[in-house]
Amino acid sequence: MDSETLLARITDYANRPNPYPLYTELREAGPVVQQADGSCLVGGYHQIAALLHDPRMSADPRTRGQVTHMPPFLRLDDPEHHRLRTLAMRPFGPPHSPGRVDAMRGEIDRITKELLDTFEAGQQIDIVDDFAYPLPISVICRLLGVPREDEPLFRAWSDTLVAAADVRPDEDTSETDKAGDQARTEMGGYLVNLAEQRRGKPSDDMLSAFVNEQDPALRLTQEELAETAVLLLIAGHETTVNLITNGVLTLLRQPEHLEHLRRDPGLLPQAVEELLRYEPPVHMRERIPLADIDVAGATLAQGTSVILVLASGNRDPRRFHDPDGFDPTRPDNQHLGFGSGIHLCYGAPLARIEAQAALGALLSLLGTARLVQDPPPYRQNAMLRGPRHLPIQL
């Protein structure tokens, strides 16, 4: 196997519709596969899970001298990460309580229905643009307290930021990085401004909760508020779009499972978990070892860029029976779709509710729908992978 070019092949746009055979190559090539540029890929489930829990693996890009601005808590290590994550979670309510996210259920159903009501029998629609894209952005904007008329602003910012967050070996990324920095600054400025308008006038949204926190020890600085709000919007948006779209694509490709779900919608929560394993929206995450780390006899050298290929771990036959099969009744499905360890997805409960509501609402419509283009056109991004469009005929 030509391991030097494996990452280049994974990120090659031509392989976006089906990167899974490359992940098989990766797992077979060893626990750690070194690339020509010195970076390393890890594709086995057990190794990835162990590394995600290893405090010697840093998520902070400043460890390698990249990035000057303060990263959001997704890319911070403890104890800084823990402090910000805890503060950012406070407006969601105490852990394990129904809280704000559960209160969003009715709102999510309403937004879903509003979108579906615009479709007509016989029409061709784009699942991405007409359904999967508008839903999560409306939900996260509602949760944060962004007025409806400003939602379109987020689409442009979000596209630019996601392009800047991609993994692109051997490419000059200075232009996309610059555009990403500018979008982050603009979006952060907008959100801080919006939060300031709520100071002293608490309402039930998250920005208001952040800015009206009474305890000074629990208050975010303005920079932290901007970074956290931008993180919630981006992390909570692009990923959920891809989960819903991947769900529609998978069910239309495998109508027997669509039929099964239509007969037994109680299976939806399990089907969503299986989608997070089988077609996860987040394919890889980067970490940087703070010391030399031994992984099944191979060494991850301190300071190297290590790419943990979560989507490969999800298809590892050493962990999952028949890993390339989509099985909504799969027992013991502890996938890596939401990551693991201290950075385990903060928005997982919300993402689950959204995907279950969206796919549940689509079930009857999909029964007579067909894919117009298979494979559909994909987004450029290899890390946050998903179709750019998914045209279907109703």
Ligand code: HEM
């Ligand atoms: C299907 C939808 C989603 C998927 C697949 C997903 C996936 C992930 C993954 C894999 C991570 C771990 C990243 C790492 O270890 O480096 C993560 C972290 C995170 N996610 Fe999600 N996510 C989704 C939806 C959401 C939503 C709706 C929100 C916000 C409301 C959100 C907010 C976050 C945040 C803030 C983090 C960072 C957590 C930390 O560093 O402690 N995500 N997500």
